[in-house]
Amino acid sequence: MKKILCMILALAMLIACMCTLTSCSKKNSVTLNVYNWGEYISDGSEGTLDTIAAFKTWYKQTYNQDITVHYTTFQSNEDMYAKLSSGAVSYDVIIPSDYMIARMKNEGMLLPLNFDNIPNYQYINDSFRNLYYDPDNQYSVPYTYGVVGVIYDANVVDEADAGDWDLMWNEKYAGNILQFNNSRDAFATAQYKLGLDVNSTDHASWDAALAELKAQAPLVKSYVMDEIYNMMESGEAAIGAYYAGDYFTMLDNQADSVDLQFYYPERTNYFVDAMCIPSCCQNKDLAEIFINYMLSEEPAIANAEYIYYASPNSLVYESEEYQEELGEEAMEILYPGIENFSELYNEYAYRNLDADTLAYITTLWESLKIS
Amino acid sequence: MKNNKPNRGLALMQRLALAPYSVWSVLFIVVPLLFIAYYAFTDSAFHFTTDNITRFFTATSEVADGDGVKLVRTYLVIFWRSLRLAVISTLICLVLGYPFAYLISRAKPKTQGILITLIMIPMWMNFLIRTYAWMTILQDTGILNGLLGLVHLGRVHIIGTESAVVIGMVYDYFPYMILPIYSVMTKMDVRLIEAAHDLGCSGAGVLRRVIWPLSLPGVISGITMVLIPSISTFYISQKLGNGKFYLIGDAIESQYVANNLHFAAAIAFILMVILLISMAFMQRAANKRASV
Amino acid sequence: MKPISKVYTALIMIFLFAPIAILLMFSFNGTKSLSVFSGFSLHWYQELFRDEETLGAVKNTLILAVSASLISTVMGTAAAVGMDKLKRRYLRAAMDVVTNIPMINPDIITGISLMLMFVFVGRFFGAATSLNFGTMLIAHITFCLPYVILQVLPKIQQMDRSLPEAAMDLGCTPLRAFFKVEVPEIFPGIITGLIMAFTLSLDDFVISYFTTGNGFQTLPIRIYNMTKKTVTPKMYALATIIFFVILILLLLSNVFDANTAQTIKEAREKKKAKSKEV
Numbered sequence: 001m002k003k004i005l006c007m008i009l010a011l012a013m014l015i016a017c018m019c020t021l022t023s024c025s026k027k028n029s030v031t032l033n034v035y036n037w038g039e040y041i042s043d044g045s046e047g048t049l050d051t052i053a054a055f056k057t058w059y060k061q062t063y064n065q066d067i068t069v070h071y072t073t074f075q076s077n078e079d080m081y082a083k084l085s086s087g088a089v090s091y092d093v094i095i096p097s098d099y100m101i102a103r104m105k106n107e108g109m110l111l112p113l114n115f116d117n118i119p120n121y122q123y124i125n126d127s128f129r130n131l132y133y134d135p136d137n138q139y140s141v142p143y144t145y146g147v148v149g150v151i152y153d154a155n156v157v158d159e160a161d162a163g164d165w166d167l168m169w170n171e172k173y174a175g176n177i178l179q180f181n182n183s184r185d186a187f188a189t190a191q192y193k194l195g196l197d198v199n200s201t202d203h204a205s206w207d208a209a210l211a212e213l214k215a216q217a218p219l220v221k222s223y224v225m226d227e228i229y230n231m232m233e234s235g236e237a238a239i240g241a242y243y244a245g246d247y248f249t250m251l252d253n254q255a256d257s258v259d260l261q262f263y264y265p266e267r268t269n270y271f272v273d274a275m276c277i278p279s280c281c282q283n284k285d286l287a288e289i290f291i292n293y294m295l296s297e298e299p300a301i302a303n304a305e306y307i308y309y310a311s312p313n314s315l316v317y318e319s320e321e322y323q324e325e326l327g328e329e330a331m332e333i334l335y336p337g338i339e340n341f342s343e344l345y346n347e348y349a350y351r352n353l354d355a356d357t358l359a360y361i362t363t364l365w366e367s368l369k370i371s
Numbered sequence: 372m373k374n375n376k377p378n379r380g381l382a383l384m385q386r387l388a389l390a391p392y393s394v395w396s397v398l399f400i401v402v403p404l405l406f407i408a409y410y411a412f413t414d415s416a417f418h419f420t421t422d423n424i425t426r427f428f429t430a431t432s433e434v435a436d437g438d439g440v441k442l443v444r445t446y447l448v449i450f451w452r453s454l455r456l457a458v459i460s461t462l463i464c465l466v467l468g469y470p471f472a473y474l475i476s477r478a479k480p481k482t483q484g485i486l487i488t489l490i491m492i493p494m495w496m497n498f499l500i501r502t503y504a505w506m507t508i509l510q511d512t513g514i515l516n517g518l519l520g521l522v523h524l525g526r527v528h529i530i531g532t533e534s535a536v537v538i539g540m541v542y543d544y545f546p547y548m549i550l551p552i553y554s555v556m557t558k559m560d561v562r563l564i565e566a567a568h569d570l571g572c573s574g575a576g577v578l579r580r581v582i583w584p585l586s587l588p589g590v591i592s593g594i595t596m597v598l599i600p601s602i603s604t605f606y607i608s609q610k611l612g613n614g615k616f617y618l619i620g621d622a623i624e625s626q627y628v629a630n631n632l633h634f635a636a637a638i639a640f641i642l643m644v645i646l647l648i649s650m651a652f653m654q655r656a657a658n659k660r661a662s663v
Numbered sequence: 664m665k666p667i668s669k670v671y672t673a674l675i676m677i678f679l680f681a682p683i684a685i686l687l688m689f690s691f692n693g694t695k696s697l698s699v700f701s702g703f704s705l706h707w708y709q710e711l712f713r714d715e716e717t718l719g720a721v722k723n724t725l726i727l728a729v730s731a732s733l734i735s736t737v738m739g740t741a742a743a744v745g746m747d748k749l750k751r752r753y754l755r756a757a758m759d760v761v762t763n764i765p766m767i768n769p770d771i772i773t774g775i776s777l778m779l780m781f782v783f784v785g786r787f788f789g790a791a792t793s794l795n796f797g798t799m800l801i802a803h804i805t806f807c808l809p810y811v812i813l814q815v816l817p818k819i820q821q822m823d824r825s826l827p828e829a830a831m832d833l834g835c836t837p838l839r840a841f842f843k844v845e846v847p848e849i850f851p852g853i854i855t856g857l858i859m860a861f862t863l864s865l866d867d868f869v870i871s872y873f874t875t876g877n878g879f880q881t882l883p884i885r886i887y888n889m890t891k892k893t894v895t896p897k898m899y900a901l902a903t904i905i906f907f908v909i910l911i912l913l914l915l916s917n918v919f920d921a922n923t924a925q926t927i928k929e930a931r932e933k934k935k936a937k938s939k940e941v
Contacts, residue, residue: 038888045710045897053715071716072880073888078628088782088794089876181614183625214435222531223614227506230697230894236512253695355630362629363445367432369617370448382748384837389745391738392808396761399805403776404764410779471675474668486672488913493679494862495909496686499886500902503894504682507689507697514685545679554814554855558821588817595766596813603769606868623771632775639772646767647760654759 030067032286035080035091037273038073042299042306049302055293067286076182084109090280092287095143098272102133103352111277112138117288120295127341128272128312132351140274141291144309146243147336148269151250154259156238164265165193168239169212174219178231178240181223183365184350186213189241192267192348199351203360210364214371229253232260244334245309262333270345272312310334410636423637446622446638453618456533457601460540464597465590468548473582476556487553494546502539502610509535509611531613539607544600548593555589591653599646683906690899697894707900717901720885724865727796727881731803732860738804739811740853744841746812747819765806774873777802781874794876802874803864810863811856818852819845826934833937847930
């Protein structure tokens with residue numbers, strides 16, 4: 001019996017070694033490394049398009065070459081930044097948010113794009129060009145954009161109470177309210193409510209926001225990030241702030257006893273996530289081909305339908321098929337008024353804050369959490 | 372006359388056996404630690420400073436206190452909270468697990484095998500999924516409340532309280548308490564217990580004077596394997612504590628994410644030192660007991 | 664077993680298996696809900712098998728866990744043997760401390776510290792990327808080793824020292840004595856250590872996150888990403904499959920253990936008989 005066990009063990013080790021060796025040899029083929037948010041690309045589940053697989057097929061057909069795509073995900077801009085800045089990993093395409101792009105650009109971590117390789121850029125709406133984080137449109141190609149709004153269960157909440165940020169501070173719904181479990185977003189809700197600048201470097205402004213959050217704390221059921229989906233859908237909580245696209249994801253999955261509605265408060269957060277090429281990129285041409293592919297009609301529509309976030313790509317929002325798929329109500333919510341987007345965006349979007357302010361925010365956040 | 376050659380060969384063999392691990396441990400345990408110490412005692416320009424360490428002990432925050440505010444030491448409060456929850460969980464694991472380990476060790480070998488196998492199964496289920504399953508059980512709209520509703524027993528609010536976090540930690544680390552104790556108990560000489568009985572010891576007496584001291588190495592092992600991860604856990608507190616309990620693991624994570632690597636390293640360094648010292652004390656206490 | 668023991672055992676088992684029963688049940692749920700069961704369906708299993716990313720992650724995790732647990736068990740058992748015989752007090756204490764450190768360190772710090780070191784070394788050698796399967800393997804072995812040693816060392820300490828000595832007196836070389844006498848005695852410890860190492864490696868999230876490079880995604884990381892949007896029972900389907908695989912493996916190893924226990928018993932009897940003769 002022992003001998004059999006030894007043989008099994010030896011065999012297992014052999015298989016392990018072989019697998020490592022084969023994965024080593026794969027490095028000789030062309031590889032593309034993509035770093036994106038989690039669940040932020042159409043991946044083939046529930047009958048949708050598997051974008052990465054489609055890209056590989058398309059590339060094979062067009063260039064007659066096999067490629068390997070390593071698709072990794074990150075949880076937050078800061079996580080991605082930490083990994084990239086340490087030099088531990090190398091990616092060819094990354095998809096961070098605006099303020100992080102500004103930071104990385106300033107620190108020389110991005111490569112300027114060669115738009116000759118990205119002809120599909122023409123389909124990006126003008127409102128999304130020349131934004132603060134990339135004023136000369138050299139380093140990024142917008143992927144999605146969105147606005148933060150408030151989601152509530154109409155079966156629990158009175159219509160009259162809804163409309164602005166104060167619903168999240170309403171004592172009538174104590175124990176039914178959800179708040180962001182990350183400092184920047186949580187403070188922002190308080191700052192928008194008070195009419196403060198979310199990019200202020202004035203400590204007093206942040207202190208005021210903290211006071212609001214502390215006042216809210218006894219009413220909060222839970223500080224959430226991705227837990228919000230489950231909690232809103234099952235009726236565990238009735239009020240929460242999140243991104244418009246995620247509202248539709250929740251709407252799809254809500255329990256029978258729950259009736260989710262959505263609205264934008266007057267002052268709220270606008271964001272853009274864009275595709276960039278980091279300076280550690282090992283295959284710039286391939287990266288640009290990939291970006292161009294993501295802008296082409298079929299993948300762009302598939303991604304937009306899967307993620308449910310708004311797309312800055314005219315091939316998407318002007319497509320009849322897409323408009324039908326989403327429905328009128330969704331189109332209205334996701335694409336409120338693209339004309340004054342730049343204006344609102346420049347006023348309300350997050351900007352990168354300096355180290356001192358960031359350290360101060362972290363301290364305030366901790367004091368909220370331990371009270 | 373004993374031949375000395377096998378003994379020398381034995382000694383050589385034993386020294387060789389330890390070699391790979393010695394090298395490995397220096398490279399991959401000691402050196403990274405030096406990195407932590409290095410980061411803990413330097414600032415962002417990599418100049419020597421003790422600011423990070425002192426910050427841990429002196430940073431203060433304002434918290435509500437009745438009608439007014441009071442100042443508390445931020446990280447000491449966080450540490451104390453983590454320690455408290457970890458100790459509670461460890462004690463519950465010990466109280467529940469010790470008798471259970473004893474039961475198993477006295478059962479028939481076949482039963483023992485089955486029981487141990489059963490205990491190990493939750494360990495294999497992915498820890499994130501297990502925590503999610505507990506969320507769906509403990510939620511206000513969850514399964515527990517559903518069941519209680521069926522029998523008209525009213526609702527309980529567990530999720531988001533410390534109890535939920537403790538339940539989560541006990542569940543995750545329970546097998547780690549049982550296995551070492553069981554491991555030691557199976558090697559315990561039953562005749563000692565029988566002898567104690569024969570000499571007139573009561574049940575409780577046997578437990579206190581014979582079983583407990585003999586099982587102590589296993590208990591220490593179990594406590595170590597439960598207490599340490601419990602102190603530094605952060606996922607459980609986020610999911611089952613509804614993000615309301617900011618523990619030392621959360622603190623380290625948020626400092627890392629905010630790119631304050633030096634302070635994160637400082638917190639880790641201090642935590643490590645505290646844990647090492649307490650482990651040393653525990654070992655001493657165990658050795659003293661064992662020699663009595 | 665006395666009735667109260669049986670009741671106690673049953674209660675503990677209910678506690679341990681309640682969440683597992685829940686996720687088994689909900690993996691067959693007809694809807695996406697995680698708390699309301701409505702109808703039986705294999706839909707999530709179909710989704711799972713279409714999900715290439717998850718299947719890739721499973722493969723990666725298995726390769727990593729098998730390699731890490733085997734290597735750490737061999738190294739750890741050897742280490743435990745060596746540590747047991749350390750005469751000098753300070754060396755022994757040093758070894759104890761060093762062994763305990765990976766267990767004491769929060770995962771996040773072990774992960775970050777290893778990452779820093781690998782990056783430093785990588786930069787030193789001018790590599791483009793410093794993290795890959797190799798670095799993950801090293802990290803996993805490192806955190807598995809203490810647990811193996813912690814399982815094997817007590818067994819060695821409790822072992823009857825006269826047995827290997829008797830074997831050597833009877834003409835065994837030290838190596839042979841080790842493999843024929845000591846190993847069977849401490850085998851339960853070794854196996855427990857191996858299984859523990861395997862479990863730890865399988866389930867590790869935090870350390871893997873910091874030491875992984877491109878493209879090598881393990882299952883816990885994949886599951887963590889799956890929970891980032893709406894959590895569907897697909898995750899539960901995955902857990903259910905893992906559960907049944909584990910169940911079968913453990914049942915098999917249980918059978919093996921029973922045989923080992925039998926072999927150990929017989930070996931002991933033989934030795935006792937032999938020493939009586941002398």
